[in-house]
Amino acid sequence: MSEILLKIKDLIVEFPTRRGLLRAVDKVSFEISKGEVLGIVGESGAGKSLTGAAIIGLLEPPGRIGGGEIIFDGQRIDNLSDEQMRPLRGKRIAMIFQDPLTSLNPLYRIGEQLVETIQTHLSMDNKQARIRAIELLDEVGIPAPETRIDAYPHQFSGGMRQRVVIALALAGEPDLIIADEPTTALDVSVQAQIISLLKNLCKERGTAIMLITHDMGVIAETADRMAVMYSGQIAEIGKTYDLIRNPKHPYSVGLMGSIPAIKGDVKRLVQIPGSMPRLNNIPKGCSFNPRCEKVFEPCYIKRSPLIDVGNSSVACWLYDEEYKGAKKK
Amino acid sequence: MKKRTLVKVRNLDRLFDVSKPLLNRIIEREERKILRAVDDVSIDIEEGETFALVGESGSGKSTVAKMVVGLLPPTKGSIEIDGIDLSDKSKVKELRKLRSEIQMIFQDPFASLNPRWRVEKIIAEPIRSFSLEKNEKAIIAKVAELLTLVGLDPSDGRKFPHEFSGGQRQRICIARALASKPKFIVCDEPTSALDVSVQAQILNLMKDLQDEFSLTFLFISHDLSVVRHMANRIGVMYLGRIVEISNSKDLFENPKHPYTKMLLDAIPDLEMSGKNRNPIEGEIPNPIDPPKGCTFHPRCPFVNERCRKEIPMPIEKDGSIITCHGVEEGRIGKEQGA
Numbered sequence: 010m011s012e013i014l015l016k017i018k019d020l021i022v023e024f025p026t027r028r029g030l031l032r033a034v035d036k037v038s039f040e041i042s043k044g045e046v047l048g049i050v051g052e053s054g055a056g057k058s059l060t061g062a063a064i065i066g067l068l069e070p071p072g073r074i075g076g077g078e079i080i081f082d083g084q085r086i087d088n089l090s091d092e093q094m095r096p097l098r099g100k101r102i103a104m105i106f107q108d109p110l111t112s113l114n115p116l117y118r119i120g121e122q123l124v125e126t127i128q129t130h131l132s133m134d135n136k137q138a139r140i141r142a143i144e145l146l147d148e149v150g151i152p153a154p155e156t157r158i159d160a161y162p163h164q165f166s167g168g169m170r171q172r173v174v175i176a177l178a179l180a181g182e183p184d185l186i187i188a189d190e191p192t193t194a195l196d197v198s199v200q201a202q203i204i205s206l207l208k209n210l211c212k213e214r215g216t217a218i219m220l221i222t223h224d225m226g227v228i229a230e231t232a233d234r235m236a237v238m239y240s241g242q243i244a245e246i247g248k249t250y251d252l253i254r255n256p257k258h259p260y261s262v263g264l265m266g267s268i269p270a271i272k273g274d275v276k277r278l279v280q281i282p283g284s285m286p287r288l289n290n291i292p293k294g295c296s297f298n299p300r301c302e303k304v305f306e307p308c309y310i311k312r313s314p315l316i317d318v319g320n321s322s323v324a325c326w327l328y329d330e331e332y333k334g335a336k337k338k
Numbered sequence: 339m340k341k342r343t344l345v346k347v348r349n350l351d352r353l354f355d356v357s358k359p360l361l362n363r364i365i366e367r368e369e370r371k372i373l374r375a376v377d378d379v380s381i382d383i384e385e386g387e388t389f390a391l392v393g394e395s396g397s398g399k400s401t402v403a404k405m406v407v408g409l410l411p412p413t414k415g416s417i418e419i420d421g422i423d424l425s426d427k428s429k430v431k432e433l434r435k436l437r438s439e440i441q442m443i444f445q446d447p448f449a450s451l452n453p454r455w456r457v458e459k460i461i462a463e464p465i466r467s468f469s470l471e472k473n474e475k476a477i478i479a480k481v482a483e484l485l486t487l488v489g490l491d492p493s494d495g496r497k498f499p500h501e502f503s504g505g506q507r508q509r510i511c512i513a514r515a516l517a518s519k520p521k522f523i524v525c526d527e528p529t530s531a532l533d534v535s536v537q538a539q540i541l542n543l544m545k546d547l548q549d550e551f552s553l554t555f556l557f558i559s560h561d562l563s564v565v566r567h568m569a570n571r572i573g574v575m576y577l578g579r580i581v582e583i584s585n586s587k588d589l590f591e592n593p594k595h596p597y598t599k600m601l602l603d604a605i606p607d608l609e610m611s612g613k614n615r616n617p618i619e620g621e622i623p624n625p626i627d628p629p630k631g632c633t634f635h636p637r638c639p640f641v642n643e644r645c646r647k648e649i650p651m652p653i654e655k656d657g658s659i660i661t662c663h664g665v666e667e668g669r670i671g672k673e674q675g676a
Binding site for chain 1: 394395503504505506533534535536537538539541542545560561562563564566567568590600601602603604605606621622
């Protein structure tokens with residue numbers, strides 16, 4: 010196994026409200042190695058984006074880290090002040106947001122935004138920075154970057170804008186990119202372009218990516234490993250191939266089955282009854298128990314820890330040695 | 339067995355004037371700008387089938403949907419539903435009856451429900467406006483029946499839309515659409531705002547309801563896997579024109595138009611077979627100033643001189659309707675058959 014770049018241990022993100030603390034991310038642990046792509050999937054509200062925001066220190070108050078550790082390249086970063094975080098954020102950990110329209114300033118030319126970012130992170134004079142900006146635009150596949158650099162964001166299409174956002178993220182030559190739904194706002198055809206771009210850039214530079222998305226297809230193509238999140242917890246984490254071909258957690262099974270297949274005729278999609286519980290109403294024990302088909306006694310009492318099954322880790326009592334006999338009957 | 343054609347759309351055009359105000363045009367010496375959102379679209383939808391329109395954003399799918407339900411008047415062409423022309427103003431009575439038989443489900447369940455109305459009032463609105471039930475008691479019973487039908491509880495009628503999740507709201511929209519006992523429902527991206535697991539619930543529900551009430555769907559989506567699952571026949575749109583209409587199975591197994599092939603190649607590979615996606619080159623051009631000839635020619639790998647000059651006409655081939663010079667001449671289709 011290669012060197013670990015990011016290690017998250019028992020991360021908790023919570024929101025204090027009048028009715029008490031709400032835990033949006035509940036003891037999430039995972040690691041990302043250098044140059045690895047980790048995909049995070051889950052339904053909206055599962056805590057995927059908050060996990061990403063917590064890592065880069067962009068949680069919106071009143072949200073806050075309520076416990077756990079984030080260790081980046083050997084350094085603990087979850088308790089750093091804004092001042093201490095600054096040299097890391099953008100430079101070593103970059104973020105790509107979902108909506109390329111709102112992540113660019115409409116009043117500044119593309120070039121000005123790139124130059125500003127480059128100069129913030131690297132010591133370059135205006136001329137050098139502009140040359141670097143053109144290089145970056147060229148790298149992300151924008152045609153005629155020498156002239157396009159002076160365009161405004163509105164002169165670019167959605168796909169082109171997302172390329173610019175990727176160029177911005179790459180400006181500080183980061184070790185880790187957190188991509189939060191980078192292709193959700195784009196058409197399938199453009200999505201394919203952006204995904205192959207991200208993949209190639211990371212292969213060339215050895216950048217690690219944490220890819221947050223609800224699109225299983227995107228993960229299948231890009232990620233080395235993936236984690237399935239459900240109501241703030243990791244339900245299953247493992248190699249992408251294993252997880253997609255052979256999901257183990259009942260929730261992952263349902264999630265995979267609910268995707269309409271391109272090949273073959275399926276009369277009915279697998280459906281998971283109900284919906285994800287609200288944060289103020291998370292059931293005791295395993296939070297998936299009201300929707301789970303295979304629910305049995307221990308599920309109501311305690312949440313399962315991540316149990317190693319083959320190449321994956323699954324948070325489900327079905328795979329616990331102690332209950333192996335019990336589930337059969 | 340040939341079924342009856344319920345919806346007949348012929349040579350539909352829709353132009354939008356997107357030019358600047360007159361004074362600006364005079365000062366800046368600009369010409370009028372016309373956007374051709376829908377260009378010569380003809381569709382037949384049989385009773386009881388699901389016809390899907392797919393395409394990238396800006397291809398005119400939603401504009402067609404709006405014209406078919408009568409929310410937008412077409413610039414040219416005709417729409418005939420159940421034998422009645424929607425633009426025929428002489429048949430006021432028939433049209434009014436017809437409108438109750440056409441319903442629409444919108445993309446965003448957050449924007450399509452009045453936040454100040456209780457759910458029961460929302461669902462009862464079509465019943466009241468078409469006077470389908472005799473008295474208040476019958477309306478309440480009907481609303482409860484509809485709520486149960488879409489998998490909600492009759493007591494949910496007392497709640498407001500904000501108390502529901504996205505999937506539940508879409509169920510409310512479906513209940514409202516069903517309230518006027520429609521024959522034909524236009525679904526404009528009904529699940530694209532929903533998570534996959536909720537999407538599966540809604541798609542299953544729509545299929546069940548279709549079987550139960552023998553509904554006809556016009557289904558608009560950009561998600562090819564959803565379309566594959568739902569539709570009997572599929573029309574692929576590109577820049578306002580239909581480039582291919584085929585049976586769902588044929589389209590996915592044997593796409594004929596080069597654009598359809600590209601779209602299918604761009605689908606993320608969930609099978610993990612290791613094949614790489616071929617990203618489509620380029621992007622959809624600006625519809626205000628579309629390319630001459632076949633609008634797809636700048637992105638097409640099989641382009642030749644004729645494609646750059648001449649607009650292709652739809653032709654029939656192996657049960658599909660294709661708009662492509664290459665297919666017509668037999669240039670395309672040979673090499674992949676080998």
